[in-house]
Every structure is written in structure tokens, then in C-alpha cells.
Amino acid sequence: MRNTLTLILAGGQGTRLSPLTSERAKPAVPFGGIFRIIDFPLSNAINSGLRRIYVISQYKAASLTRHVGKAWSHLSRELGEFVEVLHPEQRIGEQWFSGTADAVYQNIYTLEQRESEHMLILAGDHIYKMNYAPMVRQH
Structure with missing residues (x-):
């Protein structure tokens, strides 16, 4: 792992959750008190x-950057552990991300800097509980 x-x-954008997504x-979006939807996949x-x-x-x-920075900063950088928010830099072309594959593609430079055998790509707006370890081990 x-x-x-x-x-x-x-x-x-989460337009179907408007007005909850008008400013975030x-x-x-808050879920169950102190949590945010992003907390589930994290x-x-x-x-x-x-x-x-x-x-x-x-x-x-x-608000997403602020929440992730406060709630998920307990990992050890010395051990190579991190949770880091990447913002659009428009490295490739002049457009913002035009879909999920493009978001990965436009961050390829940053991703290649981290040596990894596997890459797991998840949606940040799904609410569920899952252990990803068996799936990663199968690949």
C-alpha cells in the first residue's frame, strides 16, 4: 500500500445540491455535523x-482546502505520508479541467514526481465505507 x-x-460544482453548493x-458540503463529504473517501x-x-x-x-488542511494534517511527512490539495494550474492549454480524465492529465507532472507502482483514483463526492486494500492488492 x-x-x-x-x-x-x-x-x-454539484449543481443538484444547490443552494448548498453556491459557495463551495x-x-x-457539511455532512453529519463536523464532517464534509470529502471525509468519506479520505x-x-x-x-x-x-x-x-x-x-x-x-x-x-x-473551504475544501481549509477543511482538508485542518482535518487531515496528522500524517507524517517524514515517512512520506501526506494529504495535499492540488489546484488547477492550467499547465496544458488555457482551459480549466474539462472532466475527470483531464483533471488527472493536467496534473500529470505533479503525479510523476511521486514514484508509485499503483494509482487509485476516487470520486470526492461519494458517501460510502470501503476498504480499498484488497482491490489494490489484486492489481
């Missing part, structure tokens, strides 16, 4: 032994 890089795609990305990843995580943001990401 240490050689797996996890990407959580968290840039969606869908993964940053918790699943951490509990599965995945500790190298990028959250790729785009739409109104300030």
Missing part, C-alpha cells in the same frame, strides 16, 4: 493503509 498514490477528484464545492483511504493522497480541486475550493 505504501507504493500506491491516491487521487481524489473533488472539483465538481460539492465535496466540501477516511476510506487512510483506513485502507493509503497515506499518499492528492485531492484535485477546481470549483470554489477555498
Whole structure:
């Protein structure tokens, strides 16, 4: 699991959740008190032994960035563990991300800097509990 890089795609507008998403990305919408929707895939990843995580943001990401920075800063950088939010840089072309595959593609430079055998790509706006370890081990 240490050689797996996890990407959580968290840039969606979430128009169907309006007005909850009028000022924040869908993964940053509060859920059950102190939690946010993004906490579900992050918790699943951490509990599965995945500790190298990028959250790729785009739409109104300030509250998402703030929450991830406060709630998920307990990992050990000295051991190569991290949860880090990546913001659009428009490295390739002049467009913002035009879908999930493009979000990964436009961050390829950053992703290639981290050596990894596997890459797990997750949605940042799904609410469920899952252990990803068996799936990663099968690949």
C-alpha cells in the first residue's frame, strides 16, 4: 500500500445540491455535523493503509482546502505520508479541467514526481465505507 498514490477528484460544482453548493464545492458540503463529504473517501483511504493522497480541486475550493488542511494534517511527512490539495494550474492549454480524465492529465507532472507502482483514483463526492486494500492488492 505504501507504493500506491491516491487521487481524489473533488472539483465538481454539484449543481443538484444547490443552494448548498453556491459557495463551495460539492465535496466540501457539511455532512453529519463536523464532517464534509470529502471525509468519506479520505477516511476510506487512510483506513485502507493509503497515506499518499492528492485531492484535485477546481470549483470554489477555498473551504475544501481549509477543511482538508485542518482535518487531515496528522500524517507524517517524514515517512512520506501526506494529504495535499492540488489546484488547477492550467499547465496544458488555457482551459480549466474539462472532466475527470483531464483533471488527472493536467496534473500529470505533479503525479510523476511521486514514484508509485499503483494509482487509485476516487470520486470526492461519494458517501460510502470501503476498504480499498484488497482491490489494490489484486492489481
